[in-house]
Amino acid sequence: MKRRRFFGKLGTASVAGATAASGGTLAAKAMSGNTEELNDLWDSFFQKHYRRMNPEELRETIARLERRARKRFGKNINIDTNPAEKGVLFGYALNISKCKGYRKCVDACVDENNQSRDTQIQFIRVLEMEKGSMNLEESEHYYNPETVPQEGKFYLPVQCMQCENPPCVHACPVKATWTEEDGIIVIDYDWCIGCRYCMTACPYWARHFNWNEPQLPTEELNPDTHYLGNRPRSRGVTEKCTFCVQRTRKGRQPACQEACPTGARIFGNLLDPESEIRYVLEHKTVFRLKEELGTEPKFWYFTD
Amino acid sequence: MNENISFLIDFIREAFRGGRIFYSWMSLLTLIVLLGIFSYSRQLQEGLIVSGMSDQVSWGVYIANFTFLVGVAAAAVMLVIPSYIFNDKAIKEVVLLAEGLAVAACIMCMLFVAVDLGRPDRFWHLIPMIGEFNFPHSMLAWDVFVLTGYLFLSLTIPYYILFMRYKGAEAKHNVYFPGVVLSIGWAISIHTVTAFLLSSNVARPFWHTAILGPRFLASAFSAGPAFFLLTLQFVRRYTDYPVSPIIFRRIAIIATAALQINLFLLFAEVFTEFYHQTDHTVSAVYLFFGIGDKTALVPWIWTSLALNVAAVIILSIHPLRERDKLLNLACVMMVVGVWIEKGMGLIVPGFVPTPLGEVFEYSPTLVEVTVSAGIWAAGLMIYTLLAKAAIGIELGNVRLHSSSVPVS
Numbered sequence: 001m002k003r004r005r006f007f008g009k010l011g012t013a014s015v016a017g018a019t020a021a022s023g024g025t026l027a028a029k030a031m032s033g034n035t036e037e038l039n040d041l042w043d044s045f046f047q048k049h050y051r052r053m054n055p056e057e058l059r060e061t062i063a064r065l066e067r068r069a070r071k072r073f074g075k076n077i078n079i080d081t082n083p084a085e086k087g088v089l090f091g092y093a094l095n096i097s098k099c100k101g102y103r104k105c106v107d108a109c110v111d112e113n114n115q116s117r118d119t120q121i122q123f124i125r126v127l128e129m130e131k132g133s134m135n136l137e138e139s140e141h142y143y144n145p146e147t148v149p150q151e152g153k154f155y156l157p158v159q160c161m162q163c164e165n166p167p168c169v170h171a172c173p174v175k176a177t178w179t180e181e182d183g184i185i186v187i188d189y190d191w192c193i194g195c196r197y198c199m200t201a202c203p204y205w206a207r208h209f210n211w212n213e214p215q216l217p218t219e220e221l222n223p224d225t226h227y228l229g230n231r232p233r234s235r236g237v238t239e240k241c242t243f244c245v246q247r248t249r250k251g252r253q254p255a256c257q258e259a260c261p262t263g264a265r266i267f268g269n270l271l272d273p274e275s276e277i278r279y280v281l282e283h284k285t286v287f288r289l290k291e292e293l294g295t296e297p298k299f300w301y302f303t304d
Numbered sequence: 305m306n307e308n309i310s311f312l313i314d315f316i317r318e319a320f321r322g323g324r325i326f327y328s329w330m331s332l333l334t335l336i337v338l339l340g341i342f343s344y345s346r347q348l349q350e351g352l353i354v355s356g357m358s359d360q361v362s363w364g365v366y367i368a369n370f371t372f373l374v375g376v377a378a379a380a381v382m383l384v385i386p387s388y389i390f391n392d393k394a395i396k397e398v399v400l401l402a403e404g405l406a407v408a409a410c411i412m413c414m415l416f417v418a419v420d421l422g423r424p425d426r427f428w429h430l431i432p433m434i435g436e437f438n439f440p441h442s443m444l445a446w447d448v449f450v451l452t453g454y455l456f457l458s459l460t461i462p463y464y465i466l467f468m469r470y471k472g473a474e475a476k477h478n479v480y481f482p483g484v485v486l487s488i489g490w491a492i493s494i495h496t497v498t499a500f501l502l503s504s505n506v507a508r509p510f511w512h513t514a515i516l517g518p519r520f521l522a523s524a525f526s527a528g529p530a531f532f533l534l535t536l537q538f539v540r541r542y543t544d545y546p547v548s549p550i551i552f553r554r555i556a557i558i559a560t561a562a563l564q565i566n567l568f569l570l571f572a573e574v575f576t577e578f579y580h581q582t583d584h585t586v587s588a589v590y591l592f593f594g595i596g597d598k599t600a601l602v603p604w605i606w607t608s609l610a611l612n613v614a615a616v617i618i619l620s621i622h623p624l625r626e627r628d629k630l631l632n633l634a635c636v637m638m639v640v641g642v643w644i645e646k647g648m649g650l651i652v653p654g655f656v657p658t659p660l661g662e663v664f665e666y667s668p669t670l671v672e673v674t675v676s677a678g679i680w681a682a683g684l685m686i687y688t689l690l691a692k693a694a695i696g697i698e699l700g701n702v703r704l705h706s707s708s709v710p711v712s
Contacts, residue, residue: 045425049436119353125660136661137586158660167506173444174429175436191436193429194352194422197444199362203507205659209362209422211353235351236422290659293506 040064049175050188050227062227069232073216077223079231082249084182090243091183091270092254093280093300094157098264101126101148101155108259109159112244113230114222116214123208123241124159124256158289159256160185160206160241161297168198168207177238183270183298184243186228192237199238203293207240243267270298307704311470314704318696319689325542329688333681340678343671344419352422354671360664361655365672366420368647369679370413372527374498375520375646377409377454379528381491382558388484394550400698401539402532403462404690406491410455412683419675443501450494457487466697471704495520508654510587519569520646525562527642529555530635535687537632545695556631560619563638567616570645590663591653598656600665604648611641 043064053061062079069077106124115121127139131152139156149155162185169177169185176191177198199207213235225231226246233239244254248267257265268277280286284302291297322330347354357364380402387396418424429435430448439445461483468475499517506512533555540547577588589595594602618624618634625631657663668676696702 049429052436121359127660136659137583137657139661141660141662170438170441171444171505173438173442173448174426175438176429191426191429192423193426195417195420195444196362196422197442197501199359200654201505201507203659205359205662208359210351211355211357212351238422295506 040068044068044190047190049191051178065227065231072232073218073221075218075221075223077221077225077231080224080226080246080249082226084180084184085249086181087269087271088181089183089270089298090162090248091268091277091281091298091300092162092243093266093277093284093286093302095264095266095304096154096156096301097303098262099126099155099157099260100262101128101143101150101153102261104259104261105157105256105265108255109241111220112222112247112255113241114214114216114225114232115208115239116210116212116216116233117220118215119211121208121210121214121239123206123239124157125205127156127158128153129156156289156301158204158206159299160243161204161289161295161299162243164296164298165294167201167203167295171197171201173197180228180245182249184228184245184248185240186242186245187238187240188228189231189233189237189239194236194238196238203290203295204297207238209238210235307471308467310704311467314470314702315466315693315697318702319693321696322692326688326692330685333685333688336681337678337685340675340681343674343678347419347671347675348424354669356667356669356672358664358666360658360662361652361666363420363651363655364666365647365668365676366416368651369676370416370420371498371502371520371651372643372646373409373413373416373683374451374495375524375642376528376531377406377413377451377458378491378495378521378524379532380406380458381488382525382529382562383532383555384484384488384491386554388481389488392554394548395554398536398539398547398551400462400465400694401536401691403458404694405532405535405687406458407455407690408683408687410451410458411686412679413451414455415679415682416676419679443497443504446497447494447501450490450497454487454490454494457483457490461487462694466694469700470697470702492521495524502650502654505654507659508587509584510591510654511650512584513573515569515573519566519573522562522566522569523642523646526559526566527639527646529559529562530638533559534632534635534639535691539691539695543692543695545699552628552631553626556619556625556635559635559638560616560625563612563616563619566642567612586657587653590656591649595657595663598663598665600667601648601653601656604644608641608644608649611637612645615641 043060047061048057058081062081065079066077069075069079103126106122106126109115109123110117110121113123115123125141127136127141128143128150129139131154143150162179162183164179164183166179166185169179173195174191174193176193177185177187179185194209196209199209210233214233216232221232222230224246226242226249229242229245244252244256248254254267257267266277266280268275270277272278280302281300286300286302288297288300355364383395383399383402386392387399418427421427430437430445432439437445439449461480464480464483465475496517499520502508502511503513503516533552536547536551536555539545574588577585581589586595590598591601591605593599615634615637618630625634652666656665693702
């Protein structure tokens with residue numbers, strides 16, 4: 001609130017100078033003299049790291065982010081900050097003998113997670129593989145036949161594995177990405193500096209970058225969001241699958257799991273001995289992709 | 305304190321004093337810098353989408369230039385060691401210029417990282433205490449730390465020596481020598497850390513090799529001195545500063561030995577990659593031969609190899625190396641050859657294929673090329689100014705109390 005008053009006293013010109021650092025368009029907006037806009041820009045620039053904000057700062061930040069999203073999309077959105085539940089560690093298992101390559105998970109993920117539509121960011125990539133081989137270099141990423149599954153092929157969906165020993169988290173020079181208590185690796189999009197070292201470090205190509213201002217039509221915006229999950233992103237930051245943190249922390253399933261028409265996807269709490277995922281891990285033959293790299297993925301593949 | 309201020313004022317005045325050639329050179333560089341700024345403003349407005357980079361190849365010429373220039377910065381150590389440790393009088397004459405080049409290269413490195421950021425407005429997140437500095441986990445944090453430290457050392461040691469000279473006093477060995485020893489270790493570290501920044505990535509088999517660090521140092525100690533030697537030719541030609549011929553011979557030998565080692569290391573790497581091809585080899589195959597119709601890097605790497613081999617032949621044969629024109633030619637070939645090898649030939653293939661096996665090509669856009677050119681021009685400008693002022697002071701043209709304008 002102090003900053004509000006601070007701006008009230010300042011002349012427009014000097015304010016323009018102060019905010020010019022965050023981009024030419026900001027300076028232009030500053031000239032218009034809209035005080036609330038100015039305060040928001042100032043607060044955005046100096047916004048603290050998510051994990052360093054006290055409850056009051058977090059409340060103010062969320063209010064501002066919701067206000068700005070309303071301006072940007074003309075629609076109310078809700079940004080949750082609910083933390084990880086105690087005794088929960090999320091894990092995923094995928095039955096590759098059931099996956100037929102429909103890519104329904106890919107579409108559902110995009111609908112849920114507010115990815116930029118024009119640059120077509122997708123968190124899940126389904127690889128069409130030759131039967132009898134696990135060589136990723138032979139895989140087809142852009143398969144597009146009349147019908148799937150194709151003869152002689154099997155399908156391998158890949159997304160963020162939420163590694164227990166995550167190279168991306170080690171790589172980040174500013175701690176903008178970390179592992180939450182429930183095992184989900186998240187990004188503070190407002191802290192990321194966009195160096196893309198995490199993308200270099202990830203062995204699963206699970207991280208994606210906003211090369212331009214994300215384009216998302218208002219009618220396609222999903223208003224139920226989480227700060228660490230699917231809230232609208234800005235240009236110049238990385239993003240990734242968060243096991244739909246906005247859903248799963250409320251006891252729901254990830255969008256990809258719900259969308260899968262063949263029931264190939266099993267998601268749940270690894271710490272709950274009664275969970276379906278624990279059943280899979282204990283009774284099926286499972287494997288993990290690139291396990292030899294020692295990143296300890298929490299995403300398993302299995303067959304019937 | 306007053307002496308320091310008058311030193312700085314005289315330093316800057318000397319740096320900008322010059323004849324027609326000097327001003328034409330600076331005007332040319334200014335033009336290129338302005339072009340770079342123009343392109344960068346476009347990148348700021350539209351985002352990094354104006355670059356040729358993609359989710360598949362997420363680093364390009366910016367980081368390529370960065371890795372090369374870290375080497376140039378580190379290479380100053382190859383002149384620092386003989387001059388300060390072995391007291392080589394000839395090399396000592398030019399060691400301050402080498403440190404000037406190190407300063408310019410360091411600043412270029414920082415600029416290349418800065419223009420690569422998606423959110424340069426959040427640069428302050430990197431500042432320890434104020435931001436969140438992921439030290440010691442992140443190799444990028446290490447790189448920021450060692451580069452800043454190296455820049456500081458490369459500025460302060462020459463500052464002290466030039467300042468004493470300016471006052472007409474003798475630089476005290478006890479004062480600067482500990483700094484020199486520190487800067488030698490530090491120079492090695494900046495390039496080692498930059499190599500580790502890449503080689504630590506299990507996701508990128510092409511870089512994930514222990515030979516990367518040694519290769520970085522070898523190529524740096526060939527291209528860096530070669531670049532420096534070329535600039536000395538200009539110093540000899542356009543200034544009164546005496547550069548004895550023996551210096552060229554010494555630097556040429558350093559560069560030659562380093563290039564020979566570099567080629568041997570490359571050979572060792574290529575042998576291991578290709579004798580029995582594994583997953584590890586795919587990027588190398590792409591680099592040297594292309595995969596299917598994806599062959600963007602093939603002409604680059606063979607040009608680089610040809611240049612490096614030709615340079616090493618010229619430099620290894622004494623009668624050839626001792627001919628000025630051939631020596632210069634070899635140096636140019638070495639600089640260009642190593643620039644390709646460590647830039648387009650190292651950074652880009654690390655991303656091809658992607659960890660999921662997709663072969664997606666990269667080529668820089670006009671924006672990236674002009675921004676890079678702008679940074680190079682800015683670096684050359686800094687080097688020119690530092691070198692000019694240092695030469696003026698070393699020659700005794702700029703002295704305390706000889707200034708016509710009184711300093712209050």
